[in-house]
Amino acid sequence: MNTIRCKIEHVSPFNDAVYRVLLTPETPFDFNAGQYLCVVMGENDKRPFSIASAPNAEFIELHIGAAVSESYPMQVIERLKNQSHIDIEAPGGEAHLRHDSLRPRLLIAGGTGFSYIKSIVEQQIALGQRVATTLYWGCRTQDAMYCEALAREWHATHPWLHFVPVVEDASPQWQGKTAKLLDQIQQDFISLNGYDIYIAGRFNMVGAARERFREMGVEEAHLYGDAFAFIK
Incomplete structure (x- = not known):
């Protein structure tokens, strides 16, 4: 560097x-x-x-x-x-966007891990890409989802991007999923085979995600996260 x-x-x-x-x-x-x-x-x-x-x-x-x-x-x-x-x-970091890949993308952010995902989404937009992309952002509460309006704007503006907000402690007015982030992903997907997956968040969450995703058929060569350089 x-x-x-x-x-x-x-x-x-x-x-x-x-x-x-x-x-x-x-x-x-x-x-x-x-x-x-x-x-x-x-x-x-x-x-x-x-x-x-x-x-x-x-x-x-x-x-x-x-x-x-x-x-x-x-x-x-x-x-x-x-x-x-x-x-x-x-x-x-080596967990950057593989923009030449046409495989569907699964973007996963825990907390401020959204910053990593934001760069990737905005680059997809800048390149005019339309690769099918699903973005999960998990936080403890809605108040912690500090760029919720931006992510919902992406969802509304770009047909190729589907935003799934997930909070653990929801208010009655919450419009999204109420669950732990990894539990929600496991509920929504039978298999992760065929996806390019980008993930950022606390190291313990990213490590736990890899273990769960292995059970769901993830291709680890297509699982990207800088945390994996530090956790074995």
Whole structure:
């Protein structure tokens, strides 16, 4: 990865737990939809975050879940709020969009894993692709689904994309599925054979997903997630 100086354009909360960050790199760099960057906090302290923007976007966008004061991600937010520039290392990751594939796509996000999926969907839109795509986004509550309106807009605008929102703790007004994310996917699919699957979220969720998907016929060469580089 290359070290790149970035101007910090914008840091603002989506809600009380997730922040949106916009950066302008001083040196443009190429990346693939679904890759990540590392915010350089120190020589031996480089913190990875999925790039939420597509390669053609005006800014580099990050979604950083930072609900707890002094936590690992909140330290990054405080640094970004109090500086005009930050160094990043980019790009990283091999779980990027295989845009040449015509296999149906299953996109799975847990929490702020949506940032990874957002880059992939927006690149599909930019390329004018119409590959059948199903997007599952799971959160504990509807309030945590910080870009729900955007995902529903994709669903309404692009006939090839089907959005399935899933929350564990639903209000009476909730319009979506009420379940644990992996339980809902297992209920909706008999087999995952034939799909390109892209997944992001907490490592324990991604690891559990792989175990379940093996029982559902997943082709692991077509199961993409950066977490798999860190969990065996």
